[in-house]
Amino acid sequence: MDNSQTMPLLGGLLLGLALGAGAVFAWLSRRMKLEHQRLLHVEQARLQMSQQVTQARKQVEQLQRECHELRLAVRPAPRAAPAAAPLVPDAAEAARRYAEARLQPAPPKERPDGFRETVVLPRSSE
Secondary structure (H helix, E strand, O other): OOHHHHHHHHHHHHHHHHHHHHHHHHHHHHHHHHHHHHHHHHHHHHHHHHHHHHHHHHHHHHHHHHHHHHHHHHOOOOOOOOOOOOOOOOHHHHHHHHHHHHHOOOOOOOOOOOOOOOOOOOOOOO
């Protein structure tokens, strides 16, 4: 092989390598561009989801507050505390009150004026 054949062969080899490298570069740059677009799309979707989660949490908190307010509004009125049991007086005090009640005269019965008191007579056995 002489110099006249090696130079075009070497030039063709270098040109083929340059064209191959250019084709690989174009293919890889297209793939990188697609991957970058996917990454941007995923990042935008993540940000949108983050905003939606934040909005959902705010709505849940608001609903919980409203439910709590409604529970307070619907809650039945508090019942009055049961009356305290009357204190049991000692036996001497109970006896004294009983004796006083028996010694006091009975209050007069109210009768309508103009009518005399009716007496039921026993039946005579015949």
